[in-house]
Amino acid sequence: DIVLTQSPGTLSLSPGERATLSCRASQSLRSSYLAWYQQKPGQAPRLLIYAASSRATGIPDRFSGSGSGTDFTLTISRLEPEDFAVYYCQQYDRSPGYTFGQGTKLEIK
Amino acid sequence: QVQLHESGPGLVKPSQTLSLTCTVSGGSISSGGYYWSWIRQHPGKGLECIGYIYYRGSSYYNPSLMSRVTISVDTSKNQFSLKLSSVTVADTAVYYCATGLNPRPDYWGQGSLVTVSS
Numbered sequence: 001d002i003v004l005t006q007s008p009g010t011l012s013l014s015p016g017e018r019a020t021l022s023c024r025a026s027q028s029l030r031s032s033y034l035a036w037y038q039q040k041p042g043q044a045p046r047l048l049i050y051a052a053s054s055r056a057t058g059i060p061d062r063f064s065g066s067g068s069g070t071d072f073t074l075t076i077s078r079l080e081p082e083d084f085a086v087y088y089c090q091q092y093d094r095s096p097g098y099t100f101g102q103g104t105k106l107e108i109k
Numbered sequence: 110q111v112q113l114h115e116s117g118p119g120l121v122k123p124s125q126t127l128s129l130t131c132t133v134s135g136g137s138i139s140s141g142g143y144y145w146s147w148i149r150q151h152p153g154k155g156l157e158c159i160g161y162i163y164y165r166g167s168s169y170y171n172p173s174l175m176s177r178v179t180i181s182v183d184t185s186k187n188q189f190s191l192k193l194s195s196v197t198v199a200d201t202a203v204y205y206c207a208t209g210l211n212p213r214p215d216y217w218g219q220g221s222l223v224t225v226s227s
Contacts, residue, residue, distance in 0.1 A: 047215050056215070090213065092211050092213040095212050096212070097158060098158050100155055103155050
């Protein structure tokens with residue numbers, strides 16, 4: 001099974017700052033089948049990025065994804081108050097099945 | 110846009126079967142190419158894929174749950190369902206149904222908290 005390791009576990013930043021979240025896969029992901037989700041307390045996760053770098057419908061352009069192989073990054077260029085949440089990466093390359101990272105909590109400093 | 114809504118008992122006794130239904134609106138569950146998934150999240154923890162059923166009827170179950178899980182589709186009601194047998198307190202979680210054109214959940218239900226307790 002592919003294991004996704006996210007870092008850091010918690011990231012403390014202020015509104016307006018840039019956030020960089022990392023996701024590392026235990027095996028190379030073919031075709032960059034890597035997604036990012038945002039989850040706020042009491043809500044379901046929301047798809048932000050798919051195929052490593054494509055923004056989902058309605059996602060602001062301050063969110064961007066990059067990477068290939070085993071190393072992937074989610075960048076939020078200028079943090080808005082509503083961006084503080086937990087972020088998960090997910091791989092859907094090695095079907096059947098898919099796995100999630102353990103999450104990065106982005107909190108207000 | 111596809112919308113999903115989970116329903117079912119919020120409390121299940123140990124050793125019994127957890128049963129949840131996901132009602133799909135804004136799209137047909139018979140539409141080709143969709144994966145219909147169940148995902149769970151233990152309190153304060155991360156996300157775990159329970160399994161999914163593909164529109165052609167094939168299915169995938171998480172190996173750690175495979176012996177206890179069944180996912181099925183009812184096209185007449187535009188629903189799909191989860192059954193998890195022989196539950197223990199370790200199965201207490203929020204259960205989400207989700208769907209997407211890849212085995213990647215694009216659309217999620219709001220989640221249903223199921224507590225296993227006597």
